[in-house]
Amino acid sequence: GDKVKQSPSALSLQEGTNSALRCNFSIAATTVQWFLQNPRGSLMNLFYLVPGTKENGRLKSAFDSKESYSTLHIRDAQLEDSGTYFCAAENYNQGKLIFGQGTKLSIKP
Amino acid sequence: DAGVTQTPRHEVAEKGQTIILKCEPVSGHNDLFWYRQTKIQGLELLSYFRSKSLMEDGGAFKDRFKAEMLNSSFSTLKIQPTEPKDSAVYLCASTLGSQDTQYFGPGTRLLVL
Numbered sequence: 001g002d003k004v005k006q007s008p009s010a011l012s013l014q015e016g017t018n019s020a021l022r023c024n025f026s027i028a029a030t031t032v033q034w035f036l037q038n039p040r041g042s043l044m045n046l047f048y049l050v051p052g053t054k055e056n057g058r059l060k061s062a063f064d065s066k067e068s069y070s071t072l073h074i075r076d077a078q079l080e081d082s083g084t085y086f087c088a089a090e091n092y093n094q095g096k097l098i099f100g101q102g103t104k105l106s107i108k109p
Numbered sequence: 110d111a112g113v114t115q116t117p118r119h120e121v122a123e124k125g126q127t128i129i130l131k132c133e134p135v136s137g138h139n140d141l142f143w144y145r146q147t148k149i150q151g152l153e154l155l156s157y158f159r160s161k162s163l164m165e166d167g168g169a170f171k172d173r174f175k176a177e178m179l180n181s182s183f184s185t186l187k188i189q190p191t192e193p194k195d196s197a198v199y200l201c202a203s204t205l206g207s208q209d210t211q212y213f214g215p216g217t218r219l220l221v222l
Contacts, residue, residue: 030208031208033210033211035213041198041215041216041218042213042215042216043200043202043213044213045210045211045212045213048209048210086152088152088211090207090208094207095140095157095159095164095206095207095208096142096154096157096164096165097142097154097211099151099152100151101151102151
């Protein structure tokens with residue numbers, strides 16, 4: 001089965017609203033990264049997490065290694081937040097990331 | 110500072126050809142990754158180098174895919190011979206080391222006819 005499962009697979013939001021994306025892990029994830037792939041295809045790193053939370057502007061992310069999940073909260077969604085959000089987990093010191101299937105987010109004016 | 114660079118950005122190949130994709134990691138990064146991205150399979154790891162040593166050679170991709178890293182600032186991914194099912198976006202990423210942020214290049218969009 002999927003080692004990194006993202007939900008929802010797609011989401012449409014009105015500009016200015018809030019939302020949360022989630023990742024569940026069936027592996028013992030030690031670190032988590034969140035990426036945004038814009039419509040042109042470029043993958044940009046949003047967060048690198050050890051267990052705990054981080055905040056950057058309108059984005060906030062949490063990683064709970066004991067409960068094996070991570071969340072990405074988007075506050076006051078803007079048109080430029082549109083794209084596909086990927087989470088990826090690293091398993092101990094293996095060095096490689098295991099990616100989820102992504103959440104496609106569309107922000108409507 | 111230059112990020113990860115990849116060339117070419119687009120490639121069209123005939124079935125059976127040999128193509129070589131190139132990647133330059135962020136200067137000073139020790140780990141380099143090659144991924145393939147398709148709508149159906151998502152992001153799949155092809156190869157992974159640590160300090161130029163091959164750590165992962167891609168399992169199911171081994172027979173026609175070969176990644177090399179001859180020096181710390183340049184890597185190639187050779188696909189030989191190409192097949193239409195290889196059509197995808199090929200992404201290169203680098204990181205300082207394990208448990209560190211991965212930085213992605215812009216990708217090479219490959220179409221095999």
